[in-house]
Amino acid sequence: MLEDHAKLMSFFEQADEVVGRKRLQKMVYILKKSGFNFSERYSFHFYGPYSEELSTRIEELCNLGFLVEEREKEKGYYQYRYTLTDHGTSFLTDSNVETPDMSGLIDRMNDQSSKFLELVSTMLFFDNFSKEEVEEKVFTVKSKQNYSQQDLDDAWAFIDELKQH
Amino acid sequence: MSYRDEQLSEEKVFKDPVHRYIHVRDRVIWDLIGTPEFQRLRRIKQLGTTYLTFHGAEHSRFSHSLGVYEIVRRIVENFREQPNWNENDRLLCLCAALLHDLGHGPFSHSFEKVFDLDHEDYTREIILGDTKVNEVLSNVDPHFPQEVADIIHKTHPNKLVVSLISSQIDADRMDYLQRDAYFTGVSYGHFDMERILRVMRPMDDQAVIKESGMHAVEDYIMSRYQMYWQVYFHPVTRSAEVILSKILHRAKELYHSDYKFKLAPTHFVSFFEKRVSLDDYLKLDENVVFYYFHIWQEEEDDILSDLCRRFVDRDLYKYIEFNPGSEYRELMDLKDCFIEAGIDPSYYLEVDSSSDLPYDFYRQGEDEERLPILLQVPNGELKELSRQSEIVEAISGKKRTDHKLYYAEDLIEKLPEDSQIKRRINEIIKG
Secondary structure, X not given: OOHHHHHHHHHHHHHOOEEOHHHHHHHHHHHHHOOOOOOOOOEEEOOEEEOHHHHHHHHHHHXXXXXXXXXXXXXXXXXXXXXXXXXXHHHHHHHOOOOOOOHHHHHHHHOOOHHHHHHHHHHHHXXXXXXXXXXXXXXXXXXXXXXXXXXXXXXXXXXXXXXHO | OOHHHOEEEEEEEEEEOOOEEEEEEEHHHHHHHOOHHHHHHHHOEOOHHHHHOOOOOOOEHHHHHHHHHHHHHHHHHHHOOOOOOOHHHHHHHHHHHHHOOOOOOOOHHHHHHXXXXXXXXXXXXXXXXXXXXXXXXXXXXXXXHHHHHHHHOOOOOOHHHHHHHOOOOOHHHHHHHHHHHHHHOOOOOOOOHHHHHHOEEEOOOXXXXXXXXXXXXXXXXXXXXXXXXXXXXXXXXXXXXXXXXXHHHHHHHHHHOOOOOOOOOHHHHHHHOOOOOHHHHHHOOHHHHHHHHHHHOOOOOHHXXXXXXXXHXXXXXXXXXXXXXXXXXXXXXXXXXXXXXXXXXXXXEEEEEEEEOOEOOOOOOOOOOOOOOEEEOOOOOEEEHHHHOHHHHHHEOOOEEEEEEEEOHHHHHOOOOOOHHHHHHXXXXXX
């Protein structure tokens, strides 16, 4: 019961905090593609893989008082900061839901820009294509982001690193 | 004449209770409808277990798919003389509309969740794999199946065509709202679609609505809001979904514990073992699932047979309002009480949450993923809907959530009348 909520809360507990809705969406997607068992379904949207279910569940967690969302202005741009509340931590402790250690991967993702995570998650979304097809796809569907070949090479290296985890 | 342009010698029509007639002139569309993969959609109900609440809701994904095709056919007919429209995209739009739900399996939501599947992946596999649908599409052009799959998957560079099938005002929603309202018999869900189609205009990245059609769009947004809370999230339907998921979980658990089924679950084995081939997937429709549920009523495992009987006889779980934020400790107590009373809480107790966002808008400076509905004002400028409509503004960006606790009341009732555990369970549930 409430296992899906608990899994997300464990993610926030391990991340300490997550800044940005886009970053949050892409981090959970990348974790999911790396074999962590999140149940939220994704489809392709403006900024790559996006889950309506995840966005809904995050709002539920905020309304239940387990998670806090703070809106802040950064360089003329609004962004959202998410942290687990004490109430959320107590729920996690009491619920005894077993959650795997994701902290290593979360830390690595928190070191990256959300634009880079968008690129990595987009490439993972097309993982049934060959390398050349993936790159072609990225340049077609993400033309407005102006990714360079170097960005793509860095993303491939990051994906290889994910596979080691 | 190429296969792409080939027309039937005589127009075919399907009688339809929502759109009156569905018109087919293109040979490609006619051939797609005749494929086994498309015909399979007759055996998948559009609204899953909703028929247990609204008895009329027996309509199939087949009729919905034809409906979406018909709406898109009318839209592109209207777009013909409009700027920003490329008539070469017509067949691509029609095929994507017709095939957009091709990968849905039986009782989609519960089934996908239990077996960790995604119908969108199967839509793609059916279109690109070794199927009759692929054969028809490939006859148009070897790249055509990929193009159709990309439109449905929303990864096609032509955003206008994608938006006709998938956006906050698309042919898919326009059909299902009206069709589901018709078959459930509810009075909400209706709006003036003809008006919306007449004022829809193609732009670079999406279809927009002439401002004069704003009230019809308001009606559409409100009908969507009503349908979600009155039909799609109806607590009785959710109770049936809970039992359905429990059946699938129980069968899976028994399979992995080497339980000897009286009727081997042949059609489910690849799902239990997470190695589902396209062929396995296509074979498992709702008729097959129902057959197993009937037979499993005779199984020796008490939980599986009881859950199947409940589903078949519509003996559903009772429910109460529940707030997991403030009452989760009570839930844990309840779980312990169930165990003490010999009732397995993993199968007879569940919290279910439903949330909906009726309409979302673009907030400047934020990374929003949903395309807003744009109105074209007389000077040609585009304005976001919620800035022009007070009605839409009132519900924009607001999610509503409902949490319920479902439980097998009859099993609690069967506990000895004067037992402490029964009193404790009733205290927690009834407050």
